[in-house]
Amino acid sequence: MLKNQEENIKMTIKTISFGCRLNALENEKISKMLKNTIDTAIVVNTCAVTAEAERQSAQIVRKLSRENPNVIIFVTGCGSTRNSNLFSSISHVLVIDNKDKMNLSVYESALKKANFGISCPTIDSFKSNETKLSKQFIQIQNGCNHDCTYCVTRLLRGKNVSFPYEEILQDAKNAIKNGFYEIVLTGVDTASYIIMKDDKLFLLSDVCENLLNDVPEIKHLRLSSVDPASPEIKKIISLMKNNARFMPHLHLSMQSGSNTILKSMRRRHNSDMLRELVKLSDGEISFSADIICGFPGESDELFNETANMVREMGLIHVHAFPYSPRPNTLAAEMNNQIDRSVSKKRVKIIDNIAKENLEKFMLAQIGKIVSVLVEENNVGRTPDDIDIKIGGENIPNKTICNVKITGIENNMFVGLRV
Numbered sequence: 001m002l003k004n005q006e007e008n009i010k011m012t013i014k015t016i017s018f019g020c021r022l023n024a025l026e027n028e029k030i031s032k033m034l035k036n037t038i039d040t041a042i043v044v045n046t047c048a049v050t051a052e053a054e055r056q057s058a059q060i061v062r063k064l065s066r067e068n069p070n071v072i073i074f075v076t077g078c079g080s081t082r083n084s085n086l087f088s089s090i091s092h093v094l095v096i097d098n099k100d101k102m103n104l105s106v107y108e109s110a111l112k113k114a115n116f117g118i119s120c121p122t123i124d125s126f127k128s129n130e131t132k133l134s135k136q137f138i139q140i141q142n143g144c145n146h147d148c149t150y151c152v153t154r155l156l157r158g159k160n161v162s163f164p165y166e167e168i169l170q171d172a173k174n175a176i177k178n179g180f181y182e183i184v185l186t187g188v189d190t191a192s193y194i195i196m197k198d199d200k201l202f203l204l205s206d207v208c209e210n211l212l213n214d215v216p217e218i219k220h221l222r223l224s225s226v227d228p229a230s231p232e233i234k235k236i237i238s239l240m241k242n243n244a245r246f247m248p249h250l251h252l253s254m255q256s257g258s259n260t261i262l263k264s265m266r267r268r269h270n271s272d273m274l275r276e277l278v279k280l281s282d283g284e285i286s287f288s289a290d291i292i293c294g295f296p297g298e299s300d301e302l303f304n305e306t307a308n309m310v311r312e313m314g315l316i317h318v319h320a321f322p323y324s325p326r327p328n329t330l331a332a333e334m335n336n337q338i339d340r341s342v343s344k345k346r347v348k349i350i351d352n353i354a355k356e357n358l359e360k361f362m363l364a365q366i367g368k369i370v371s372v373l374v375e376e377n378n379v380g381r382t383p384d385d386i387d388i389k390i391g392g393e394n395i396p397n398k399t400i401c402n403v404k405i406t407g408i409e410n411n412m413f414v415g416l417r418v
Contacts, residue, residue, distance in 0.1 A: 012040040014126050016064075018057045019047025021224060022186055023077055025137045026101065030076075033104050038111065040121035041072045045101075046079030046087070048152055050324035054079040058086050065091045067125035070118055072111060076101040078156040082327070092116045098156050134375040134398040135222075136180035138171045139163065140207060141187035146227075148255075149266050149334075150292065152326035153188065162193045165202060165210065172215045181400050182220035182373045183211070190223060191230035205235035212245055219400045220373060220383075221246050225290065228252045228277060229268035237280050244371075247383045251317070252277075254289035257309025258302040261295050265331070271309060278313050286361065286384040288317035291350055294343025295323045296334035303346055310353050316361045316384065318354040320347045362386065362413065365405050369418055374399045379412075388413035 013035050015027035023045040030043050042064055046057035057079040064073055069092070076096040080087045084095045094114055100106040141162040144154040168185075175183055185207065187193065193204040204226075212221060226233055233250070240246045252274070256262050259270045278287065291306060310318060322343035325332035361384070370388075372380035376397055378390045382405075389412055390403055403415040 012123060013038070013043065014041075014123055014128065015043045015045070016060065016128060017045040018060075018077070018079070019045075019049055019053055020188075021137055021184075022139060022142075022188065023047065025139055025186065030101060033102065034107060037104060037108065040123060041074055042068065042123065042126065043074045043076070044080075046075060046077035048078035048082045048156060048326070050321065051326070052324065054083065054086075058090075061087055061090055061093060064126070065093060068123055071121045071123050072114065072116065072118060074107060074110075078153055081156045082152060092118065099158060134180070134373055135182040135184055135220075136171075136175035136178070137184045137186050137224075138168060138175065139187055140168050140185050140190065140204075141193045144189040145192065146189070146268065147266055149264065149330040150295065150323065150326065152329055155328060157188050160189060160192050160194075162195045164195065165197055165207060168207060169211065169214055172211055172218065176215060176217045179398050181218065181398065182222065183218055184222040184224055185211075186224035189227060191226040191232050193232075203235075204230070204232045205239060208236065208239055208246065212243055219245060220371065222385075223250065225251045225253050227268070228254060228274055233277060234280060237277065237285060241282070241284050247385075248281075248285040249384050250277075250285060250287055252287060252289040255292045256295065256298075257291075257306035257313075258298070259305075260302055261298055261306070264297055264334070265292075265295060271305075274309065274313060286316050287313055288385070289313075289315050289319070291318055291320040292323050293320055293346035293350060294338035294340070296331055296338065297336040298323075298338055298346075303349075307349055307353060310350055311357065314357050314361065315354055316358045316386070318350055320350040320354075322347055358386075362408050365413070366407060367405065369402050369404045370415075372401060372403045372415075374401065382413065386413060387411075388415050390414075391416050 013031045015031050017023035017027045027045050044061050047053040061075055073093045074096055075087045075093050080095045081098040087093055088095045094110045096106060141160060143158040143160045145160045172183055191204055193207060195202045240248045255265060255267060257271055262270055322340055370382050372382055372388055374380040374395045374397060378395055380388050380390060382388050402418050404418050405413050405415045407414045
């Protein structure tokens with residue numbers, strides 16, 4: 001129901017997101033956009049990166065529909081854009097295409113055309129998966145210009161669109177006003193950020209350097225996942241090494257450590273480029289990565305190349321997941337598809353190597369004093385994105401403080417504020 005401006009209606013917009021942090025960030029924007037126009041609604045931002053992510057999205061939408069028969073459910077995101085019929089067939093669901101998700105008039109038009117017979121919308125049962133964070137994510141771009149053979153997201157998000165620096169700067173200043181002193185820059189392909197500013201190319205490293213200069217109140221600056229092939233990553237490493245406010249940790253969209261598989265994926269980096277990034281870091285920056293296990297044609301020998309690369313790079317966190325064929329991608333039609341049971345076993349192997357790397361890394365950190373963002377119940381995040389339990393008196397969320405690492409318990413650091 002569209003809001004009657006003359007009535008005193010309490011606005012209720014509930015949101016759920018799946019997949020990347022970008023979806024959760026977009027939900028915040030969608031909620032703010034809708035709340036002054038639409039009375040009550042649920043927004044679900046779906047994911048299509050794997051078949052399982054798409055299945056889970058649809059499962060939750062069906063559950064929400066059953067438990068909330070008197071409210072419109074807007075479904076958007078990559079999952080519903082790729083397979084709109086799957087979602088539009090669910091009762092009182094309106095599908096909003098990815099390209100229109102930030103367009104208020106599209107929601108209004110869809111709502112006016114809908115004939116669901118809901119005059120007094122109410123949300124009867126809702127459990128959000130959105131968590132309250134102590135850091136602020138800021139989107140700097142959307143879309144991707146590359147053509148990785150496995151990726152459906154690039155088809156659903158469209159081409160790279162980089163946001164004006166003035167908008168990013170304002171978002172950062174607003175974050176500070178709202179008490180967030182750690183900022184994370186994110187996007188679909190963050191490293192591809194490019195605009196013209198003052199008649200010059202303005203790239204990701206420029207965004208980072210300018211933000212640190214223009215907003216001195218930022219205490220921690222981080223990046224979400226970045227493409228290791230981008231020349232910008234070398235500049236980012238240099239900035240991290242020379243500015244203590246730029247957290248020394250990079251998450252790479254690595255996907256494989258085998259040159260054969262990387263070529264088949266149409267990735268733009270190779271194993272030597274990964275080694276060069278580690279060498280440039282000079283031990284001052286830690287790395288984590290995404291790894292796809294069981295890509296078509298990945299023999300045991302080629303998988304071992306990836307496993308060895310994870311060990312060689314000392315990756316302290318790895319998001320390893322089985323390859324999932326996605327419709328309309330080249331990889332889905334490739335020969336030598338790998339049995340999913342084999343892919344899952346390989347995921348466990350990678351996870352175990354990363355666990356060993358993390359244990360070794362953490363032991364070497366004991367005794368150091370680090371800048372920590374406190375998130376909840378005196379648990380914070382170190383610059384290397386590792387949990388730390390801080391002893392002593394209660395510290396408010398969003399606080400950034402120095403903590404001495406005194407030991408390791410239950411796979412997390414323990415320490416004391418200094």
